[in-house]
Amino acid sequence: MSSCKHSVLVLLPDRKNVLRCQHCHLTIKADELGKSYCPECYEINGNKLFDFEEVAAENPGRARYRCEACGLIVESD
Numbered sequence: 001m002s003s004c005k006h007s008v009l010v011l012l013p014d015r016k017n018v019l020r021c022q023h024c025h026l027t028i029k030a031d032e033l034g035k036s037y038c039p040e041c042y043e044i045n046g047n048k049l050f051d052f053e054e055v056a057a058e059n060p061g062r063a064r065y066r067c068e069a070c071g072l073i074v075e076s077d
């Protein structure tokens with residue numbers, strides 16, 4: 001085993017940041033959407049709707065970090 005103490009941890013991007021439109025059920029990444037309206041609803045009926053819900057996470061409540069020194073992925077609650 002390595003002697004790395006994993007002291008340089010970098011937070012990995014959160015995969016649960018996916019939003020679903022409550023009208024057309026389009027799913028889109030939060031950072032892709034930004035602060036914009038649902039592009040699908042806008043295309044269908046011209047309404048600018050902002051009714052999104054967060055999609056359930058694959059690992060709820062877990063943050064994932066990578067050690068910069070050895071590259072190990074660690075999870076924390």
Ligand SMILES: [Zn+2]
Pocket residue numbers: 004005006007067068069070071072
């Ligand atoms: Zn390490």
Ligand SMILES: [Zn+2]
Pocket residue numbers: 021022023024025026038039040041042049
């Ligand atoms: Zn929509």
